[in-house]
Amino acid sequence: MQKTVLIIFFVVWYSTSIGQRQICVDGNFTGSPENGTPSNPYRTIQAAINEALSGDTIKVAKGMYSAQALQIVEKKVHLLGGYAGSGDFNHANPLANETLIEGTEEAPCIFIDIQGASIAGSMTISGFTIRNGQRGIELTGGWSGFLDNIAIENNIIENNGTTGTSQRGGGIGLDGKNVIIRKNVIRNNRSDRGAAIGGTSSHIENFLVADNIIDSNKGYGDHGGGMIISGTGTIIRNIFDGNVTAMADPSYGWGGAICVVNEDTLKLITLSHNIYRNNYAPDRGGAVFVDEAAKVLMEHELFYDNRTKKSGSAIYVDEHWDHTPSVLYMNNCTVWGNSTDEPDGAALFVQSSSAHIQNCIFWNNGSDFDSIAEGHLLVEYTLTQQGFTGSGNISSDPLFADAPNGDFHLKSTNGRFNPLTEEWENDEVNSPAIDAGNPSSDYSNEIEPNGGRVNLGCYGNTPEASKSKANAVVNETALISWTIFPNPAKGNITIASLQSGSNVIITNIAGRKVFNAVIKSERININTAAFDNGVYIIQVVNNGAVEAKKFIVRK
Template structure:
């Protein structure tokens, strides 16, 4: 009895710590509760989530929050056990100590784990896992700060299935979900919005691995797979997203796209997605190794901090820093940092991709470079410009290495340099500078210039 009382005391202290507002308006859920109505203390807490939701829904004049203690819960509906947890009232259903500590499983449940239909409903702070038929199905409402993992669907999207544009997911990780046919393994539907989410390592047999038919803001879409058709995103609207390392694994359909198919992009980075980054997409102010048609797009290596170890933040000197267009409704990045920041000391503009470079701070010396044009056919004459940063920019020497075996160009006044690349290939350009105090800085732009093979055409009756 002493141990049980001590447990209730700890739960009470945790509740007070996480929010002083939870009091008479809260229904509690705990695996150690005595399951006595009205479930409004930790000692009398309901022992399953749906019972607490049903009680609060029937008494919305008194209760607006269902607070769930740490533990592993099976999703079940108290009226129909084959249904998931249905939230039809304006309730906040919240894990006490966050998404890692409160787990809801759909093991053996032939329905979505959570079904959210009220426009003012919020599901927050859970790991939602093991669903045989969708993790979260949403007509309305919000899912926030959740991990939606290892769920499956045979006919719709596996992780989050959006039914209307009023369904929204914030600050969540959607990973290791799967789908068989229609929809996306990660998240998809006819509408819906994801903001500051990580969509990684989802896998579809057909249709799409990552996202389909939704809007995504400040999201990372990476390592998703599809056996057929599209791995990254299909028919989505993406703003300030990073799409990287997605793969089609079998390539059986009439079209196979590792990255994006039929998407609209603004301020995005799309790179290293197998053979094809884009098919039938419209983009602006976005970065990819090969420049895409559209206003403000650039063709360059985005220069991630550590591609091999999945750190897709930007290095100082990345061409994607301050290269986007400022959008009033995009005020932060995936990490929650404010946008825009002056990342390269040239002005505060939105960076491309889901991460914003921290505001520039003065050091002794730094440099980056810009190259125009970045691609061409046969032979390309590129103009290179040094961009300097640091407290001491009194440069006494520049070195330009064009990566094609030609001699390094150097001199005291070579802040710009011109070079012609005559052979097909991809060329890295490295700028090194030194100042009067003896400080040295260097920056390499990978795939700064791409030269394609010039094509000659031969035809009977030609005029040449």
């Protein structure tokens, strides 16, 4: 996992204008007049914003811009820091040219408000250190739905937020559609809920939170130390480290790293390839809290060294107040070394909701699973320390490479990836989690020899999956190259270029069959209207050969 989440911040070079005009800012400029040219830049960022039209690019030179409460209202601009200044605005290098936006306790460092009308194009905030504001960045679109297509990337967002209020998002207050938060360091922020990133508006759609380090943020309320989020979107390849909730009243609180809430049961939030370590919630959900009828898909997630006082040291799943259950799907995740103060406290706690677990590893957590109030657990093809009844479940030491130091690759005599050297090395033993996954699960991303079956844990079906002793023998001539489209699917999906007589099997992420038929033609159209939103596996079997592919239903 370490290799897949290595994040190189700020190595971003802008050599051409993103928008229409270029407007320059240099706080150290002492001449006159100020007209936004490289030789006569504006001294303040707000002056450049006021001059800009939608589509313009504002290039900001290094230095500290103090007592800033920047307002970008009813326009989309590209605000880029990291330029050398003194007439040089050709290339941005934020590492060499630190550009500080120093805020105040009275207002966000950057306030973005688009409510009056839809504005074409996109907006970018990139290359700054944003700190000490009432918020770092606040996005608001009201009820209009016009706030969209904004990228916040390659920034350091730190020491922002307030306490004693109902604020959501001390670092970033999230709203709108198609918002990207990528390759930022978001650290040491504070808020009531979601100290790093907070957004619970019903207008949040298709967000992407990717490749960020979300570190040491403190929630003073009882939900979501690092993040609180609703809507639809994906949280992928982030590191959540040392986030805490319930600072104001440490007697109760849930979700040290993330709290996901969604009253609309059709909305899906995907958590994929994230690392959660050293997060804390005093009650349940040391890392993740799935609440209020939310539907969450976890894939290739790694949880270790998270803590709670009660059961649910890593994950807590709870119902809505009207008793609508939340739903968690976990596939190829690793949960290790999470702890609670309760002697029998479990890593995963389900209350009046459901969790479907497959191809995962739960080890060294004290207890693995717990549920109350008709909480439903379906656990299949999973390695657990306590043992759990279900198809394909096993209980045996998974033989991680070096779990205490964060390396959860599986030992293999035929090849294990070492993230420190980025080379493959051989062990003297084989992990029992190799080739132990659901036979119908996709394994196509595992390099050969892969045994024709997915590995358990967070590296299963990834290029870092440990190698098998040898591949299973299959009839490679029995299948031709078949395709699926559209992907994602809404109402229908087509499987084309099939060989006559192929058996087509579709399973959901929990391994339950939703379609099974022998196809006599080269093409089949399948109605997916009755399928829930989520990830599905198509398995085509013909004359002893098996091939699996993944598709998504997103309505």
